Amino acid sequence: MVMFEQPEEEDGMEEENTFEVTEAIPDVELFEYKTSTSSIHVLSGAWIAYSHVDFSGNQYILEKGFYNNCADWGSQDTRICSVQPILLAPCDGSKMRKEVILYSQPDFQGECHIFDHNQEAVPEKLQTKSCKVSGGSWVFYEDKQYSGNLYVLSDGEYPNLTSMGCSPDCTIRSFKAVPMTFSVPSISLFGLECLEGREITTDTEIVSMVEEGFNNHILSVRVNRGCWVICEHSNYRGRQFLLEPIEITNWPKFSSLETVGSMFPVRQKRQFFRVKNKERGHFMSIQGGVEEVKSGRVVVTPEVEPMSDIWFYQNGFIKNKLSQTMSLQVMGNVEPASKAVLWTETRQPIQTWTAQMSGLITSLTFPGMVLDVKGGKTYDKDHVVIMPESEERPSQQWEIELL
Template sequence: MKDFMTRLDKHQSAFMYTTGSLKVHGGIWVGYEKEGFRGNQYLLEEGEYHDWRVWGGSNPELRSVRVIQADLSEPLMVMFEQPEEEQGAGEQEENTFEVTEAIPDVELFGYKSNTRSIQVYSGAWVAYSHVDFSGSQYILEKGFYSNSADWGSPDTRICSVQPIQLAPTDGNRTRKEILLYSEPDYKGDCLIFSYKQDAETENFQTKSCRVVGGSWVVYENKDYSGVMYVLSEGGYTSLASMGCTSSTFIRSVKAVPMTFSVPSISLFGLEGLEGREISTDSELLSMVGEGFNDHILSVRVNSGWWVLCEFSNYRGRQFLLEPIEITNWPKFSSLQTVGSMYPVKQKRQFFHIKNVDSGHFMSIQGGVEEMKSGRVVVLPEAEPMSDIWFYQDGFIKNKMSSVMSLQVIGTIEQGAKLVLWNDTRQRPQTWVAQMRGPITSITFPGMVMDVKGTARNTNVYFILGLSK
C-alpha cells in the first residue's frame, strides 16, 4: 500500500487520518514514515504495536507499508567501503566486507562505517546507522544498491547489520515442511507434513501448496508411486504452477533426503552405458537448445539427486534419481528422450561431525580469524561455534570461517594430517558424506576421514585413512 493516509476521492474506503496502532498477523513487513515507501523505515514482524514508539518510530507518522518476499535461509551480503577522499585515484584500495550473520559493530572487523554501495546476494537484511542494531533502519533486499540514496539514507553511515531470519519452530533451527491446501491461493483446509514424515494424503484434494524447507516429491498414487512432481522451496498457488494438470489428485508426499555431495550425471547414446556420453554437474534447461541430441538410451547418476524431465524447460513427466546406473532408459521410463534436467539443490545446513567410537565431536582450536590455518581436533565438549560445520559445493567448512575448509596438508598417505585451510590453494579438496557413515575424499579416491589416537586424548588429529 503506497499511501493509506491520503483520500483520493470521497468514495475511497481504505483511508486513515493517522496510524495509532497496528497488528501484524503474518509475514514480515516494512513500514515507511512517508507515502511512496520513503522516509524512515521500520521492520514490522508478527505481533502487536500499541503505538509508534513500539515500532521504533521517530514520530507518529506511518503512511505506507509493503511485505518482504525473500528466501531467508542463506543470507549473504557484501558491503563496499567508501574510499578516503584524500587518497589519489590510483592509490585507492577498495575494501569489501562479506557478511553472513549479525554484526553488532562493523569496525570490529576492520571495516569503516562509511559504505559506498551494497550487494545483497540472498536473504533480507537490516542495516543500522549506529552500533548494536540501533538508530535508523534500512531494509535491504536482494539486489545492488549503488549509493546511500538507494537504501533510503541521507548519508553513507552504516555501523551494524543483521539478517532477517525466521523464528525457529518446535526447537528446530530450520523448518522443513510442506503445506497442502484444499483450495488455490493457499486457502481452504491445510495439511502439514515435516521432512521426517512420508505420508499419504488419503482423500485430501490438493489445489495449492507451500514448500517451507527442503525439496519434496508429490505422487499421484499411494505408496509413493506413479507420476511424480518434484517441488523446491517456494509457493505454488495452483496445480498448474506445480506442473500438474487440473485433474491431478495427489495421494502421497515424501521429502527428498539430504545429501552432502557434488552433483554429477552422465547420459549415454547406447544401452549399457555405452556410446556417445554427455556429462554435467549443473542444470540443462534444454538438451536440444544446448546443442545435444536428446535421444538417450542409458543413464548413470554419479552423485547427488537429479530430476530428469520429458521435455525442455522442466516440463512433462519427471523422474527423481539418486546415484544409480540405468542401462535401459526407455524401458525404465517409457521415454526415448531426456528434454531437460537439474540437480536437487541442497541449501546450507549446519551440523556436528561426531566420531562414533569415542562419541566426541570434531572441532577447531584457537581463533581462525587472524590465521591462515586452523588445528582440527575432536573434543567431548568444544567452545561455542567451533564444532559447527556446513557443507558447500564439496567443501566442509566451519561456521567460524566461511573462507576456509578441511584440507589435507603434506604428502597424501595414510595418516596424513587434516587442517582447516584457506580455499585459495591451487588444488582445493572436496568431500562427500552421508548423514551416518564415512566422510570420503572426492579428490583422493579410496581415502576417508578417520581419527588417530585414543578417546581419552582430547587433542586428537583428524587424519586420512584407507577405506575398507
Template sequence: MDAHHDGCVSPGTLLPTSWILFDEQAFAGEQHVLSEGEYPTLSAMGCFSSTAIRSLKKVPVFFSEPSIFLHGLECFEGKEIELNNEVRSLQAEGFNNHVLSVRVKGGIWVLCEHGDFRGRQWLLDCTEITNWLTYSGLQHVGSLYPIRQRRIYFRIRSRELELYLSVPDDVEDMKAGRVVVSSLSEQSSSVWYYEEGLIKNQVAPNMSLQVIGPAGKGAKAVLWSETRMPRQTWSVDSQGRIHSQMFEDMILDIKGGRSYDRDHAIVWDMAEERPTQIWDIQVL
C-alpha cells in the same frame, strides 16, 4: 507441512525446501518435484488441473557436488555425456537426447520428459540405471537439472568414539587450524556446513577442511584458506564415510593410538577394520 499427507497440497502453499509430490499414496505414481517458492495453482506446480497429490516427502539432504552421466546404449555403453549443471534442452544444446542408461555420481537430479523441465519427472540420487527405457518408459531425456540445496548446518559425530569433529573458536586468527574430535564444549566449534563441495566451519567462513602434506595414509586434515588451489572438495556416502574428491580412495578418519595427536583428523585408505571412518551427520 508434514512429510506425508494423504490429500492435496493446497494451492498457494509456500514450500520451505525441495519436496517430491506423488499422485498416489505411499510415495508412488507420477512425481512432481518442487523447489522453494510459491505455487498458486496446480499448473504452476507442473501438474494437470485434475491431478490429486496424495503423498509427499522432502528431498533428502545430500553432501556431494552435482555430476551425472548419460549414455546412448544400455549398461553405460555408447556415447557418454557428463553434466554438472542444468540443461533446458539436451537437443537444443547440441547433445543427443537419446538415452538408454544413466549414472548419477553426485548430487540429486531431476530428469524431465521434455525440454524446459516439462512433462514427467524422475528424481534420482546417487544411482546407476542400466536401462532407462525399462525404468522410465522413454528412450530420451528432454531436460534435467540438479537440486540446489539451501545451506544447512550440522555436526559430524564419530560413530565409534561418540565424539564430534571440531576446531578451536579462534581458528580464523590462524593460518591453519587443528581439526580434532572432542566432546561438545564452549571452547571449540563443532558446527559445520557444506558449500559447493567444501566442508566449512561456522567460526571460519573463509576456510575449509583440507589435507596438508603428501596425501598418504595418516596425512592430517586441517582448516586452511578456501582460496588455496586446487580446491579440496568432499562427499559423504550413504554409509557415513567422508570421501576426499581430490585424493581418490582417501577417507576422513581419526589418527588414534597413544600419541599426543591421537584425536586429530586424518585421511586413510578405506578400510573395513577402521570403524573410525564412519561418521554420523547430525543436521541442526
C-alpha cells in the same frame, strides 16, 4: 485481550461485564462470564476463540485490534465459550523444520493441512490445488505409497497445480522429503545401452537438451553424485524421474521415454551442522589459529571453543563457521594418517568432499580415502586424519546433526 459481555435486554442500562484474559480459558462460565460476547479488544498477541468449551467447535482467529461485533471476527452469533493464545512452539534447535502445507483451493484458500513428515497416503477427502513447501525439497506422487507420476518441489509457494508442474486434473496421494545429501552433483548420459557410446557428463542443470546442442536420445544413465530430476520435455515439463546415485543400463525400458528433454540437480539451501564421530561420541572442531587466518587443527574432543564445531557444506567444500574463506583439507603428502586441517581455499589441488547424514565422509579429490580419527595413545590421538576406507575402523563412521 478484553472480552465485553453481551448485556441482557432487561439489564441493558446496566454497566456491561468485562473479562480480561491473559491465558488459555477452557470455559468462560467458570469465571462468571456469560457465553455471549458483544465485542473484543485484543491488546497484544494473537488468540483463538471457540464456540464451545474445551477449545472445540467453530474457531475464530483474533489478531491485535478492536472487534465491534461478532461479524468482525467471522461469526454469525455472539457465542464464545473458550479462548486461548497462539504461542510459539518451543524449538529444540537440533533439527531444521521441514513442512508441507496443502490447500484444497488455488491461491492458498480452502481447507489447510500441515504435514511435517512423509505421507504414504494423503487423506482421500483432501484435494490439493495449491501448496507451500519449506525446509528442503519434497517429491509429490499421484498415487499412494510413493508411486505414479511424480513432481519435485523445492522451497517456495505454489498457488496452483500448473505452478507445481501438474496437470489441471492431477491428484496428490503421497509425498516424501528428498533426502539431505552433501555432495557435488554429477550425472552422465550415454548414447548406447550399458553406459557405452557418446557420454555427456554435467554438474549443472540443462534447460533444453536440444537447444544446448546435446543429443536427446539417451539409452543409459549413471547418476554419479547427488539427487537429479530428469524431465520428459524441455523447461522441466512432462514426466519427472527423481534419481539418487544409480546406474540405469537401459533408460527407455526404465522410463518408457524415447528422449530426455531437461534435467536439474536437487539443490539444497546452506545448512549449519555438527559432525559427530560415532565411535568417540564427540564432535569435530577446530583448534587455534583461525582468527589469524592461518590454519586450524581439526580434532575430535569433548572440549570445543565457541562455534568451532559448527560446519556447513558449500560446492564440495566442508567449511567452518569461524572462517568463511577456509575449508577442510589434507596437508602435505596424501597418505594414510595424513592430518586434516582448516586451510585457505586457494591451495591446489582443490579438495572437495561428499557425505551422507550418517556414514563415511569421503574425499572426492583422493578416491578411496575417508575422514578418520588417528587414535592410539600419542599426543595427537584426537586429530582428524585421512585413511583408506575400511570396515574394520569404526572411527570412520560419522553422524551429521543439522542445526
